Amino acid sequence: MRIVVCIKQVPDSAEVRINPETNTLIRDGVPTIINPYDMHALEAGLQIREKTGGKVTVLTMGPPQAETALREAIAMGADEAVLLTDRAFAGSDTWATAFTLSKAIEQIGADVILCGKQAIDGDTAQVGPEIAEFMDIPHISYIRKVVDVASDRLVVQRLMDDGFDLVESTLPVLLTAVKELNVPRLPSLKGKMAAKKAEIRKMSAADIKAGENDLGLKGSPTQVKNIFAPEAKKDRKVLEGTTEEKVDTLVKELVGLKCI
Amino acid sequence: MYIKVNRALCSGCEACLQSCPYDAIVMKDGKAVITELCQLCRACLSVCPEGAISEVKEASDTKETAQGKGVWVFAEQRDGKIAGVSLELLGAGRGLAQKLGAELSAVLFGGTADDAQELIRWGADKVFHCSDPLLSAFNDEPYAALLSKLIVEQKPEIVLTGATPIGRSFFPRVAAKLRAGLTADCTSLEIDAETKNLLQIRPAFGGNIMATIFCPHARPQMATVRPRVMKRGEHDPSRKGEVVSVSAKGIASRTKVVETVKEVSETAINLQDANIIVAGGRGMGGDKGFQLLYELAEVLGASVAASRAAVDEGWIPYRHQVGQTGKTVGPKLYIACGISGAVQHLVGMQSSDIIIAINKNPEAPIFSVATYGIVGDAHEIIPMLIRKIREAKGL
Ligand SMILES: Cc1cc2nc3c(=O)[nH]c(=O)nc-3n(C[C@H](O)[C@H](O)[C@H](O)COP(=O)(O)OP(=O)(O)OC[C@H]3O[C@@H](n4cnc5c(N)ncnc54)[C@H](O)[C@@H]3O)c2cc1C
Ligand SMILES: Nc1ncnc2c1ncn2[C@@H]1O[C@H](COP(=O)(O)O)[C@@H](O)[C@H]1O
Numbered sequence: 001m002r003i004v005v006c007i008k009q010v011p012d013s014a015e016v017r018i019n020p021e022t023n024t025l026i027r028d029g030v031p032t033i034i035n036p037y038d039m040h041a042l043e044a045g046l047q048i049r050e051k052t053g054g055k056v057t058v059l060t061m062g063p064p065q066a067e068t069a070l071r072e073a074i075a076m077g078a079d080e081a082v083l084l085t086d087r088a089f090a091g092s093d094t095w096a097t098a099f100t101l102s103k104a105i106e107q108i109g110a111d112v113i114l115c116g117k118q119a120i121d122g123d124t125a126q127v128g129p130e131i132a133e134f135m136d137i138p139h140i141s142y143i144r145k146v147v148d149v150a151s152d153r154l155v156v157q158r159l160m161d162d163g164f165d166l167v168e169s170t171l172p173v174l175l176t177a178v179k180e181l182n183v184p185r186l187p188s189l190k191g192k193m194a195a196k197k198a199e200i201r202k203m204s205a206a207d208i209k210a211g212e213n214d215l216g217l218k219g220s221p222t223q224v225k226n227i228f229a230p231e232a233k234k235d236r237k238v239l240e241g242t243t244e245e246k247v248d249t250l251v252k253e254l255v256g257l258k259c260i
Numbered sequence: 261m262y263i264k265v266n267r268a269l270c271s272g273c274e275a276c277l278q279s280c281p282y283d284a285i286v287m288k289d290g291k292a293v294i295t296e297l298c299q300l301c302r303a304c305l306s307v308c309p310e311g312a313i314s315e316v317k318e319a320s321d322t323k324e325t326a327q328g329k330g331v332w333v334f335a336e337q338r339d340g341k342i343a344g345v346s347l348e349l350l351g352a353g354r355g356l357a358q359k360l361g362a363e364l365s366a367v368l369f370g371g372t373a374d375d376a377q378e379l380i381r382w383g384a385d386k387v388f389h390c391s392d393p394l395l396s397a398f399n400d401e402p403y404a405a406l407l408s409k410l411i412v413e414q415k416p417e418i419v420l421t422g423a424t425p426i427g428r429s430f431f432p433r434v435a436a437k438l439r440a441g442l443t444a445d446c447t448s449l450e451i452d453a454e455t456k457n458l459l460q461i462r463p464a465f466g467g468n469i470m471a472t473i474f475c476p477h478a479r480p481q482m483a484t485v486r487p488r489v490m491k492r493g494e495h496d497p498s499r500k501g502e503v504v505s506v507s508a509k510g511i512a513s514r515t516k517v518v519e520t521v522k523e524v525s526e527t528a529i530n531l532q533d534a535n536i537i538v539a540g541g542r543g544m545g546g547d548k549g550f551q552l553l554y555e556l557a558e559v560l561g562a563s564v565a566a567s568r569a570a571v572d573e574g575w576i577p578y579r580h581q582v583g584q585t586g587k588t589v590g591p592k593l594y595i596a597c598g599i600s601g602a603v604q605h606l607v608g609m610q611s612s613d614i615i616i617a618i619n620k621n622p623e624a625p626i627f628s629v630a631t632y633g634i635v636g637d638a639h640e641i642i643p644m645l646i647r648k649i650r651e652a653k654g655l
Pocket of ligand 1: 120540541542543544566567568569570581582583584585586587597598599600601602603604605608618619620621624636637638639
């Protein structure tokens with residue numbers, strides 16, 4: 001089985017804050033991590049390999065520093081890593097990102113492609129399904145359990161708002177992972193050694209034979225117009241008095257608002 | 261277009277470094293340099309005291325905008341029930357269509373002839389309806405293929421759907437195929453008065469900042485919109501419109517839904533439709549604390565929700581989680597008990613009409629969005645609240 005896992009290096013968004021006075025991000029000391037959902041995708045890829053045999057390739061598109069994320073993935077057990085890096089990829093939105101990744105995956109070759117549900121920096125959840133469309137293969141989002149994998153088909157549980165769907169698909173297929181899927185393993189000592197020595201395969205725009213109009217900013221239909229700080233509500237009222245008085249006031253207000 | 265630093269003007273003050281949300285500016289030989297991480301958000305332009313950073317236009321920027329006409333709402337149905345967000349989008353879509361002087365259409369896959377009429381009563385001028393059984397249960401491929409085909413034929417200018425598991429899964433395929441711009445999980449939509457472009461506003465970086473996205477050239481402009489942030493329009497039982505029947509001939513699927521399993525309690529399903537929500541966080545301390553919340557919910561006829569911390573503790577299942585990685589809710593009344601109010605939680609509930617916060621820490625950020633704040637111990641306040649509500653109701 002040829003398994004490709006797409007991972008993205010992201011700032012740990014829990015720690016990103018905005019400075020309300022200057023309207024800018026405070027990113028001092030904000031660490032970069034592998035997108036948490038991609039860790040679940042990688043774990044699923046490793047588990048499939050353990051069952052069916054084969055090879056897990058991790059793939060990322062990003063600046064040269066993204067190599068760190070790939071080495072971490074090798075430490076967890078991935079067999080090989082590909083870094084898509086080129087100035088021509090700069091400014092990619094999800095369309096251009098997915099297009100670029102799909103071209104690389106076509107060269108690597110894949111039966112099962114795994115992505116995270118979404119990347120926590122943008123939360124778009126679009127790159128996975130878009131890769132599938134570009135490659136003209138089916139995809140199943142929000143996988144919470146891999147029920148069965150055979151050489152030409154698989155069955156998974158897809159998490160929905162009110163339960164789950166049991167979905168069957170032909171291969172090749174693209175899956176996106178939610179955190180209920182598994183618990184990602186820790187890197188092993190052997191893995192860490194391998195990560196140090198591993199050779200990271202680099203691919204450029206020329207390597208994936210893509211034209212500049214489909215890449216980076218030029219290939220991106222969407223643009224960011226501006227960014228700003230979210231507004232805070234103004235009509236706040238902290239209730240005063242003893243606990244009993246506060247509760248009395250609250251109940252009175254709720255009756256007035258017809259909530260009771 | 262790209263962003264350029266004029267090296268002669270750059271004083272090396274580093275003011276721009278902090279302004280960049282994408283970490284795309286680095287110092288090299290004492291001067292700022294824009295790297296390939298740049299997303300062209302323009303945040304750095306205004307912060308440079310020397311005016312050394314500017315945007316440079318290119319020939320490709322004046323590319324002609326593709327033509328399109330009309331606003332479309334993809335109306336989602338599951339088990340024959342139209343999603344609430346679809347009706348909200350018909351309300352919002354009406355406003356957009358009016359500003360553009362265009363028609364508002366709905367697209368319905370599966371569902372009955374009466375469902376199609378219902379969409380007209382909620383504001384659609386026209387409904388494209390495909391009643392083929394292939395589309396009654398959701399599968400990404402046939403949904404994406406048929407919607408793409410319709411869009412190519414009819415050329416709408418704007419296509420919207422709910423940011424639900426279904427919408428967020430198959431809309432990207434449509435956008436990929438049509439080379440359209442797609443913005444996920446919008447919380448506000450506006451029409452740019454000058455260019456008539458759709459301005460799509462959404463949270464980014466876990467809700468720490470908001471971004472306005474637009475598609476200068478590509479059409480249609482596509483977006484998924486969070487449930488419960490837009491208001492429904494009027495339901496007019498006498499409204500008339502046109503229903504266009506759509507065939508699914510030639511559409512196939514390589515994925516198949518073998519079985520659909522429901523596993524949620526009524527209260528969790530209803531979270532997004534609930535009028536009143538009682539939510540608990542880590543401050544509730546455990547199962548006993550949540551028992552209090554269920555009691556409060558019962559006297560108020562409310563549903564129970566939780567912060568991620570409470571879900572991670574195992575006090576309540578994930579489906580009750582509100583926030584960035586949970587549900588977005590917008591009830592009339594949201595009572596947050598022992599919840600600190602991290603941005604990731606706030607993005608999921610701050611559009612509620614009235615917010616009550618009960619927290620023993622007066623500095624908790626939840627108070628900044630609270631209509632009524634009570635500083636104190638939830639374990640003392642909630643039992644008292646339950647008693648007083650019972651009294652007020654004459655129970
Ligand atoms: C990528 C990402 C996604 C996330 N998504 C979500 C999400 O969808 N939803 C979500 O909720 N969070 C989410 N989080 C987590 C979020 O950052 C917070 O950690 C979480 O919301 C905290 O939950 P809490 O307020 O219950 O707990 P805490 O922050 O621990 O707050 C507990 C509060 O209870 C108060 N308290 C304690 N005892 C009492 C008492 N006896 N009476 C009254 N008050 C008391 C304390 O003063 C404190 O303010 C996400 C985080 C990340 C990184
Ligand atoms: N630059 C990238 N390189 C590799 N994988 C990516 C990249 N961007 C997104 N992905 C994958 O697509 C998923 C969804 O990302 P997004 O659409 O940005 O929310 C992520 O969880 C990754 O698996």
